[in-house]
Amino acid sequence: MKDTLFNQINNMRKDILSEADVFDNPKAVGLSNLDKKLAGDAVSGGYNDGDKDDDIINGGPDAVPVSQLKPAQKEVIVSKAVAFALGYAFNDFKEVKAKNGAPDLANMEAIVSNDDFIMDGHHRWAAATLLYPGAKVSVTKLDLPGQQLITALNAMTKGKLGIDVGNKGKGDVANFTGDKVQNAIKYALKDGTEQGLKQWPHLSAEEVKEALGKVPGAQGDAEKGMAIMADNAGKLVKQKMQGAPDRKDMPVIDTEKVKDVVGYLKKGTADVLPPYSKDVQKHLKETFQTRAGIKK
Secondary structure (H helix, E strand, O other), rough: OOHHHHHHHHHHHHOOOOOHHHHHHHHOHHHHHHHHHHHHHHHHHHEEEEEEEEOOOOOOEEEHHHHHEEEEEOOOOOOHHHHHHHHHHHOOOOOOOOOOOOOOOOOEEEEEEEOOOOOOOOOHHHHHHHOOOOEEEEEEEEEOHHEEEEHHHHHHHOOOOOOOOOOOOOOHHHHHHHHHHHHHHHHHHHHHOOOOOOOOOOOOHHHHHHHOOOOOOOOOOHHHHHHHHHHHHOOOOOOOOOOOOOOHHHOOOOOEEEEEHHHHHOHHHHHHHHOHHHHHHHHHHHHHHHOOOOOO
């Protein structure tokens, strides 16, 4: 397997920092920890490192069992995922994006690593699991492990898209239990799906009941639909990627930017694999000399 930008950073840490400051295992570089100059040089330096093919990251559309996907972040809000699932069921499992930004759960428009970690779209993934855990979903898979892919996408986020701060997050995928899902559904049966969400699907209590009857296997029975969704919650992978940053330090690649970002990485334009351009090498060295107190 090729070395990656993050492994190179870790190797430099070993040269510059004390052993106490070096992680035993590589960890993804969070957005706030990625130097902006380094990110800027990295996203444009792929053709300036003496090897025009070394930074090509293969990948493309893929159909993956939803049960095979794993969360890169822990921040998943149960009520939001439940609302997405109910909205999708209410609309007879059709894509309704034209109406208030509804998610397409079958075509998740999410970037996934070669070890099946989701970079974004965690609520869509959770909602799909609640409805049909045995189904396949369409994603964009790139041929890098999750830790390295986070670093590469953070370089794209900061250096290409100009986003310096990640999205805030709350919730914990570890709390995604059948009881919690059932409680969220009961609230929705009483007050609808709003519950402070202020986004699609905007279902009333009566529409929530109708949606539950449309859950696969419910056969029109709302109580049965609720039980199925609660049971499916147990099939959701709840262990996030070890060492992954919090959501605020994760890549920010909106769905409309996924195609462009993936195309950029597939062309090898971004300098995220060795050998590195002189500018990237310079900023790698400067970044860690500064953090080590060698250079101010």
